[in-house]
Amino acid sequence: MMRGLSYFSGRRLLLSEVPKELRGVLENARIKQYPAMEIVGQTVECLRCHRVHQRETVKIVNEFETFYYCPSCIQLGRVQSNLFLYSSQWRPKRGQAKVVLDWQGQLTESQREVSEKVRAVVEMKGALLVHAVTGAGKTEMLFEGLHSALNRGWRVALVTPRVDVCLELFPRLQAVFPGLEIGLLYGKQKQRYRYSPLVICTTHQLLRFYQAFDVLIVDEVDAFPYVDNQMLQVAAVNAKKKNGAHIMLSATSTVKLEKEVASGRLEKIILPARFHGYPLPVPEGRWLANWHQLGKGRLPSSFKGLLVGQIEQQRQTLIFCPTVDWLKEMSQLLVKEFPQSAIGSAHAKDDQRYEKIESIRAQTYDFFLTTTILERGVTFPNIDVIVMGSNHRVYSQSALIQMAGRVGRSNRDPIGSVWFIHDGWSRAMKGAVREIRQLNRSAREKGLIRE
Numbered sequence: 001m002m003r004g005l006s007y008f009s010g011r012r013l014l015l016s017e018v019p020k021e022l023r024g025v026l027e028n029a030r031i032k033q034y035p036a037m038e039i040v041g042q043t044v045e046c047l048r049c050h051r052v053h054q055r056e057t058v059k060i061v062n063e064f065e066t067f068y069y070c071p072s073c074i075q076l077g078r079v080q081s082n083l084f085l086y087s088s089q090w091r092p093k094r095g096q097a098k099v100v101l102d103w104q105g106q107l108t109e110s111q112r113e114v115s116e117k118v119r120a121v122v123e124m125k126g127a128l129l130v131h132a133v134t135g136a137g138k139t140e141m142l143f144e145g146l147h148s149a150l151n152r153g154w155r156v157a158l159v160t161p162r163v164d165v166c167l168e169l170f171p172r173l174q175a176v177f178p179g180l181e182i183g184l185l186y187g188k189q190k191q192r193y194r195y196s197p198l199v200i201c202t203t204h205q206l207l208r209f210y211q212a213f214d215v216l217i218v219d220e221v222d223a224f225p226y227v228d229n230q231m232l233q234v235a236a237v238n239a240k241k242k243n244g245a246h247i248m249l250s251a252t253s254t255v256k257l258e259k260e261v262a263s264g265r266l267e268k269i270i271l272p273a274r275f276h277g278y279p280l281p282v283p284e285g286r287w288l289a290n291w292h293q294l295g296k297g298r299l300p301s302s303f304k305g306l307l308v309g310q311i312e313q314q315r316q317t318l319i320f321c322p323t324v325d326w327l328k329e330m331s332q333l334l335v336k337e338f339p340q341s342a343i344g345s346a347h348a349k350d351d352q353r354y355e356k357i358e359s360i361r362a363q364t365y366d367f368f369l370t371t372t373i374l375e376r377g378v379t380f381p382n383i384d385v386i387v388m389g390s391n392h393r394v395y396s397q398s399a400l401i402q403m404a405g406r407v408g409r410s411n412r413d414p415i416g417s418v419w420f421i422h423d424g425w426s427r428a429m430k431g432a433v434r435e436i437r438q439l440n441r442s443a444r445e446k447g448l449i450r451e
C-alpha cells in the first residue's frame with residue numbers, strides 16, 4: 001500500500017497517468033482528489049498549469065455533456081473540467097543510509113566560492129541566481145549543495161528546459177552519488193515513474209508535481225522554452241514546497257531575473273571565468289551576402305576557404321543552421337563540395353541524435369550540421385563553431401552566447417574559433433559579442449584568466 005502511495009507523493013496526476021494496478025490506492029484518505037479545472041464566470045482555470053482560458057474558446061460539446069479542456073498543458077495529456085486531479089502530501093520515510101558523495105575532482109577557488117554559496121542558500125532555503133559562463137563547470141558546483149540537502153532527507157529536483165541536458169546530467173549524478181535512487185523524467189521516457197529523493201527532469205515535467213521539493217534547482221533558466229514561458233515558471237514555483245530553496249543557473253542574464261536581483265528578492269553570484277582559466281572565445285563576424293540562398297548554388301570561395309582551412313587543420317566543426325530545411329540543403333551542398341569529408345547532421349526530430357552526439361565526441365566528423373537543439377548542455381572535447389546566418393531571427397542573444405560557448409571547453413583544447421556568418425549584424429549578435437567581452441574583462445579584473 002505504501003509503495004502505491006509513494007507514486008502520488010508530491011504529485012498531481014490525472015487518472016490516465018495512474019497505472020491500473022495502482023488505482024485501488026486512490027481510495028486512500030491520504031490522496032486528495034479535486035476537479036481538474038475551475039470555472040469562474042466566463043473563464044475556466046486549469047488546476048494543473050494554472051492557465052486561465054475563456055470558456056467559449058476551450059469548450060467541447062458531445063451528445064451527453066459540455067465540458068472544457070486546457071490547450072496549454074495538453075502536451076502532458078488533456079486536462080478536462082469533467083476529470084479529477086489526484087495528489088498526496090504523504091512522504092515515504094527516509095532511509096537510514098547516508099548519501100555518499102564520490103567525487104575526486106578539484107574545484108578552482110572561484111568555483112569553490114560558488115559551491116559554498118549554493119550550499120548555504122540550499123541549507124537556509126533561500127533563492128539564488130548563479131550566473132556562470134559556459135564551460136565554468138556548473139554541475140560540479142552543485143554537488144556540495146545537493147549532498148547536504150539529500151543527507152538531510154530533503155527531496156531535490158534538478159531540472160532544465162532541455163531533454164539533452166537531462167540526459168547528460170543523469171549519468172554524471174549517478175556516478176557521484178552511488179547507491180542513490182535518481183529519477184529521470186522527460187516526455188519520451190519509457191520507464192515507469194518511481195518515487196526518488198532526487199529527480200532530474202525537464203521543466204515541463206514539473207507540471208506533474210505539487211509542493212514536492214525542498215530544493216529546486218533550475219539549470220539553463222535562459223533557455224527556450226522556459227525563458228519566456230509563464231506556465232513553466234509557475235509550474236516551477238508550485239512544484240517546490242512553499243519554503244523550499246530555489247537555485248537558478250544561467251550562462252546569460254535575462255532582463256526579468258536582473259529585475260528580481262535589483263529589487264533585492266533574488267541574490268546573485270557571478271562566475272565570469274571558465275574552470276581552466278582561458279578566456280571565452282569571442283565570435284568573429286564573416287560577411288556572406290545572401291547566405292540564405294546558399295543551399296541552391298555553390299559555395300562562395302571565401303566561405304569554402306574557411307571550411308578547407310578547418311579540414312587542413314583537422315578541426316571538427318559544428319555548423320549551426322537556422323532552420324531544418326536550410327540544414328538539409330546545406331548538408332547536401334557540403335557533401336557535393338567535400339566528397340572526401342565526413343559530414344553529419346541532426347535536428348530535433350532525428351531519432352538517432354543521441355548516438356550522433358556520441359560520434360561527435362569521438363571526433364568522427366569533419367562537419368556536423370545542427371539546429372539550435374545542440375546550442376547548450378553538450379560538451380565536445382575539440383570543436384570549432386560556425387553559426388550560419390547568425391543574423392536570422394531564430395537566434396537570440398543567449399542562444400548565440402551558448403553556441404559560442406561550445407568551443408574551448410576542455411583543458412586539452414581551451415582555445416578555438418567561433419564564426420558568425422551573416423549579411424548584417426543583428427542586435428542579438430552585437431549583444432552576444434558585447435556580453436562575452438564584458439565577461440572576459442571582468443574575469444581578467446578578478447585575476448581569473450591565466451595569460
Ligand SMILES: [Zn+2]
Pocket residue numbers: 046047048049050051070071072073074079
Ligand atoms: Zn493546463
